[in-house]
Amino acid sequence: MKKIGCVLLFLLCISSTAYAKFDIQEAIDRAEPGAVINIPAGYYKGNLIVTKNITLRGEKGTEIAAVGEKPAIRIEGADAVMIDNMTLSGKKGIVASEVEGLALRQLKINDVHSAVHIQHGENVHIQHVEIVGTQAHYSKKGNGIAIYQSEKIVVEDSNIKHVQDGIYVEEVDGIVVQRNTVENSRYGTHFMYTENAKALNNTYASNVTGLMVMMTSGITIKDNVVIHHNDMNGSGALLYDVQRADLAFNTMKNNRTAIALQKSAEVQIMHNHFQMNQTAIEGTKVDDQTVVENNQFTGNILTARSDQQGYRLSSNYYDDYVGTDLKNNGTGDVPYVAVSSFGQWMVQQPVYQYFVASPSVVLLTSLDQQINKSARTVLVDETPKLMKDQSVKKVDMDIAQFLLGLFFILSSVWLWKRGLME
Amino acid sequence: MKKWILIICVSCLLAVGCSEKTFKPRDIVNETDVCKVCNMSIVHNEYAGQIALKNGDYEMFDDIGCLIEYIAANGDEEVGAAFIKDAKENKWIDVSKATFVYNKDYWTPMNYGVLAFETQEAAQSWMTTEGKGQVLTYEDLSDFNWGIHQ
Amino acid sequence: MYSMLIKLELKQMLRSRWMQLVGLLFTFVFTSIIVIQQMALPDVEGFTRQTASFLNVLLFLLPLFILTIGSMSIAGDIETGWFSLLKTYPMTRKQYIFGKYLATVIAFLLIVMVAFGVVLALGGLLGGVRLPFIFISLTLLCIAIFTSLALAIGAVAKTRLFALSLSLVLWSFFLLLLSYALMAIGTVVAGHILQKLTIIVMHINPVEWLRFGYFIFTKQASVLGPSFYNVTAFYASPLGYVVYGLVTCLWVALPLAFTARRLKKGEKR
16 A cells, blocks of 8 residues: 555656646645646646546647556545546546536547546536547447446536447446437447436447447437448347336337347337338337337338237337328328348347348248238237328439430440341 | 268367367457456456356356356356466366355455465465455355455 | 351351241340330440340340240241251261251351341440440340350251240250259258259259349459359359359350260260
């Protein structure tokens, strides 16, 4: 312990004096509780420790670089700390534990292994934080913002890229994650053992999985845009062992599986748009309180797949629905059958994925839908919706392409003729 | 045509034949391996587990808890061997012969707080350095209450 | 003399009502499916229902037409005695086969060019329809491989009717039956065996091979799933590209060599 203390002291000594004239740690140590420390622009190397209620405020060009394994700023046992407007770098950004009242604002955290780590926090407010991780495989990296055993957390307006999990939440009661963007990471936001969570208006793009929700009860996922999750094991949102989840008004586009439900209960999937996903919704071991209602399915290769149990589909719009609406009440006259033998095989044995949308499977699936329509018990929508106001795609003419096409037609016809003459 | 069928048959036999040997753990492929039970991609190799099925397939797990859950749900008739990483040495050990240490503060990917060790001594010395923990045997795990413990 | 033969073959090919009908049919079906699909759906990069249908239209139609027409053309030559007549001219068997091959390829290139032209022109008018480069190259590969296979079928069949039925059988075998057999096997064997079988089938089924090529060259191999990570990772490497090229060349060369042997045997008899 003594040794570590010595090393720490030594590090602190060289850190604050080596690069900039201003000694932040000394200023912190001298400051009265509640004080505001303004850090002038400059490159500071070191590992700061904050144990009292203060505000650290940087300006444009203020950068603190962590040395070694320790974080740039360590916050411990304080109850009103604010870190504002600065750049952090090094292996770890901020580590906070036992804090009641912490605000992180306008931070840029670059090339870190793990950026923000909070344990036993309450009333934590993180906003406008930009995190960029390193360019390694995600298994070799840490998380962007990680929050453990905490309460009352808000993470908003942050941009996170190239980390393991963008926002990792474990054993937290009450968290709002809103207006963030997470890209090119393993999981966009990862909830574990969390209660009363909200994910609103976030954008998740090109991660392995956008929203990973596990062992969580009570979560609202609303107005998010979840796109391009088409890695080997990717999903837009994956819910495992989740109770009472509400997914509404999200746009899920171009994902391998848009929403995957496993071992979950009371999940409501409503008013979402599913576009161009390989599979829109997959459900295994889902209870009968789970409903998929009033969603729009457009251009998905497979709309739904499940185990024998299935889940309830009701009043959704399907672009591949072929029934008519003679009663003109906006609802199709015959049920929509989403189940396909191939979809169910794929759930059982991942190797079948190889055949996805292959010629043989396409034929099989269309046969599937013709035969035994009434005999199906799972994944049947009795009241499929028909769209009344189809938005017309904007048409822009491409004259060059048109002429090229015309040229191709004419020249091949001419060649054909010539071939006949000679 | 006949040749192709022959090739397929031979390779079938080979594939089946190869799997009839003793069950060995395979390496983790971080790019593709996900936990069979909870679907998390395996990034913390030091806690990972795997089951070599009798038919030659492998199922990977990110945490000992998921592995036990799989066995509980599917039975062990198909299980050829089950392995878990030694928490200290980062090498594969047989689950049934391992010694386990539990404490709610030990972090694992699923936060079940159970670590595996090859020998009883290793488990003991781990608990001594950490100052906490409780020894469990493989039999204890099947009725262990998986989940977080406050 | 040699260029004469190619011209003659091509002329015959283009003149046949069959071929003209096929040209129209292919253009019509291809265009309508592509335009309808692409018009209705938002534009997204990656593997979606529209790219899947694009790929499937290609894989369904082109092999069917090439196999039937190509095989019937060579079988017809044998059946009508045209081939025996040609042999009285100073021309080797290889030249005959190669001429036939080239003529068929050129004829289908013309058909495809018309179809692509219509798609491009309509797409230009309506907007939102594109013709990715990978599809064009895949189409060329498809023509190269299946023309070669068609000649082999024709050489085996020797009569036009037999050639037609044989190519239909082979077509359904490549496109459907082999996959269904594999899927059925998959329900009883372990996952890793199914995976190995699938990899074998991928190499011995030209349709699967082209499909696999599509995923590799568009860098969407993840669509095939984690079980095939090793294979796709190999084929995505420079060495893998070379191997892909070699296997593709084999798919063209082997049926042609087979055709030559078959015709030689026929002569001796």
